[in-house]
Amino acid sequence: MSVADKTTAGSPQVLFAPADGKAYKPEDRDLVFSQQPLHMLQTYLLPCPTSRLKPPELQYGWRIGREKFMDLIRIHFPDGITCSLGPEVDEEDPDLCIPPEEYDRPYPDTHATLFGAALIDSILKYLGLPDADQNIRSLLKVDYLSDNHGRAEVGLVVGSTYLGDVLEEPHYSKLKALISPNEDAMWYLSFDNWRWRRQVPKQVSKRKSKKSATKATQGTVTVS
Numbered sequence: 001m002s003v004a005d006k007t008t009a010g011s012p013q014v015l016f017a018p019a020d021g022k023a024y025k026p027e028d029r030d031l032v033f034s035q036q037p038l039h040m041l042q043t044y045l046l047p048c049p050t051s052r053l054k055p056p057e058l059q060y061g062w063r064i065g066r067e068k069f070m071d072l073i074r075i076h077f078p079d080g081i082t083c084s085l086g087p088e089v090d091e092e093d094p095d096l097c098i099p100p101e102e103y104d105r106p107y108p109d110t111h112a113t114l115f116g117a118a119l120i121d122s123i124l125k126y127l128g129l130p131d132a133d134q135n136i137r138s139l140l141k142v143d144y145l146s147d148n149h150g151r152a153e154v155g156l157v158v159g160s161t162y163l164g165d166v167l168e169e170p171h172y173s174k175l176k177a178l179i180s181p182n183e184d185a186m187w188y189l190s191f192d193n194w195r196w197r198r199q200v201p202k203q204v205s206k207r208k209s210k211k212s213a214t215k216a217t218q219g220t221v222t223v224s
Contacts, residue, residue, distance in 0.1 A: 016195070016196065017196060033189060037188045038058065041058065046164075047162060051199070054198075054199040056189055061158050061185050065154060066110060070108075070114070080118045081108050085107075120141070123175075142157070146188065156179060159185075162193070
């Protein structure tokens with residue numbers, strides 16, 4: 001499914017631009033993240049190689065949270081669990097005394113599980129998709145997704161504007177039914193690529209440029 005299938009004309013406001021329309025300041029980050037997540041993309045948020053500006057990256061997915069995600073993994077993706085020697089430290093009771101022999105036993109490692117390749121393998125297996133297909137595999141990843149108040153939660157990403165694609169049906173609906181039956185995935189700003197950036201535009205022939213009418217510029221923004 002193309003990202004373009006999830007776009008709309010939108011309003012004249014340019015989302016995620018610097019407050020002064022020229023250059024980002026440290027305080028702009030909170031303002032920018034307050035403008036997302038989005039249910040639908042505006043077309044000017046799709047990267048265009050012939051433009052002098054590259055929009056921020058938006059990732060399509062669900063905020064889930066560590067505990068809920070690990071519960072889902074234990075039930076539906078047990079072969080995606082990665083173990084390490086020794087139990088994890090209890091954040092609520094870091095001084096809890098653990099017998100030395102426990103550190104010789106394997107225990108599920110939350111961080112290694114959530115961000116490990118085995119989990120993606122398990123999800124692809126659940127969806128009946130080949131784990132060796134890099135185009136499909138690149139769409140799926142676990143990442144931190146922020147709400148409009150800047151609160152980050154672990155989530156599952158199934159597409160990106162920088163990749164130009166999202167997980168197709170019926171696989172998308174199968175994941176949705178498992179993760180969030182009553183809520184569609186949304187577009188979240190990437191923590192790494194949340195700014196508009198300058199880029200060197202690629203030259204295209206006049207014939208191609210006439211056919212390429214995907215650019216929508218409902219406003220202007222300059223970034224330095």
